[in-house]
Amino acid sequence: MIRFDIISAVPALLSGPLDHSIVKRAKDKNLVDIRIHDLRSFTSDKHLKIDDYPYGGDPGMVLSPQPIFDCIKHLCEQRSYDEIIFTAPDGIPFTQKEANTLSLKKNVIVLCGHYKGIDQRIREHLITKEYSIGDVVLSGGELPAMMIVDAIVRLLPGAIGDAGSALNDSFQDGLLEAPVYTRPADFNGWLVPDVLRSGDPKKIKAWQDEQSIEKTKSRRKDLLKDD
Numbered sequence: 555m556i557r558f559d560i561i562s563a564v565p566a567l568l569s570g571p572l573d574h575s576i577v578k579r580a581k582d583k584n585l586v587d588i589r590i591h592d593l594r595s596f597t598s599d600k601h602l603k604i605d606d607y608p609y610g611g612d613p614g615m616v617l618s619p620q621p622i623f624d625c626i627k628h629l630c631e632q633r634s635y636d637e638i639i640f641t642a643p644d645g646i647p648f649t650q651k652e653a654n655t656l657s658l659k660k661n662v663i664v665l666c667g668h669y670k671g672i673d674q675r676i677r678e679h680l681i682t683k684e685y686s687i688g689d690v691v692l693s694g695g696e697l698p699a700m701m702i703v704d705a706i707v708r709l710l711p712g713a714i715g716d717a718g719s720a721l722n723d724s725f726q727d728g729l730l731e732a733p734v735y736t737r738p739a740d741f742n743g744w745l746v747p748d749v750l751r752s753g754d755p756k757k758i759k760a761w762q763d764e765q766s767i768e769k770t771k772s773r774r775k776d777l778l779k780d781d
Contacts, residue, residue: 557587557661559629560699563668565592567696580713597621614670622676638663638682641695645684657709666695732765
């Protein structure tokens with residue numbers, strides 16, 4: 555089992571999406587334990603304030619260090635964590651390789667950013683990994699946190715019906731996945747490629763490999779290693 559402790563300034567954003575589909579089935583099978591923590595429960599401010607103006611006079615608000623520190627301290631007093639992750643636009647890209655590595659961990663904290671982010675001292679002294687899910691700024695880190703958790707959970711043995719399916723996904727071998735088709739073979743005159751109906755595993759694999767390479771060349775040349 556892997557345990558996720560997700561810290562959020564807006565925890566209501568997380569509860570619903572993490573209670574459906576593959577993640578819910580994994581929870582029902584006791585493959586994953588997901589706990590959501592409201593940052594406001596750890597603030598010492600009598601008005602439950604968790605943010606303040608940034609030094610330097612820039613616009614916007616920054617999550618204060620005190621509630622984050624106290625929440626993480628509280629969690630770490632109960633168990634040892636393999637990683638303390640912060641979701642941020644300036645983090646390293648969250649890739650399939652990172653998901654594969656994290657799926658082998660036991661206890662993980664995910665801290666969701668909000669407003670202009672969090673006090674830099676928390677990042678320097680408590681955070682072990684910082685991930686971005688793309689070159690875009692969102693209202694908060696809850697969506698990236700859900701994406702990270704989902705990507706990891708689906709890799710856990712028993713989380714999906716066919717374990718081999720996850721191994722054939724895009725990025726697992728550094729390439730995009732080949733096109734996939736299902737019945738009927740003829741839909742509106744659009745036909746499934748003959749090779750996929752040939753029953754010849756070698757020909758099918760060769761076709762899939764070729765399609766995967768061509769798609770990657772066309773859409774994500776950055777994934778291809780230089781010869």
